[in-house]
Amino acid sequence: MPGPSQQLHERLLAFGESIRLLRRRVGLSQEELAHAAGLHRTYVGSIERGERNLSIGNAWALADALDASLADLLSPMPGDDR
């Protein structure tokens, strides 16, 4: 079983990947998504690479900008099937 920080790293990677997949599916650039979410483009890039333990408020802002619920972006996650 991965340690807490390894598990957090894997989850942030998975969350970032789901943001990227949905962003591309709806045809937004990182710049357009960042603008819609009120965030900086480089910050969105680092979130997509799984490098940010972002606030839940910023996670909701990204979900709103992608017209998705945060729950959708979080399912399924590594460790959910414990």
Next chain:
Amino acid sequence: MPGPSQQLHERLLAFGESIRLLRRRVGLSQEELAHAAGLHRTYVGSIERGERNLSIGNAWALADALDASLADLLSPMPGDDR
């Protein structure tokens, strides 16, 4: 339509409430939940009152401690039915 900060406030309140409901359902005190999640009891109390824009990592830690997925704790949320 509530402004962004009002919507964030409502969502944090709803999230805190879902943490509290599940914590009570599984029979944990705030102290026990905080210990299991590696957080301070007073911090868990402020999260349950919707006063914290917590990190997604801390949100996962609480979900794990409650043996739930974070997606479960986030469904449904104010604004999901936009």
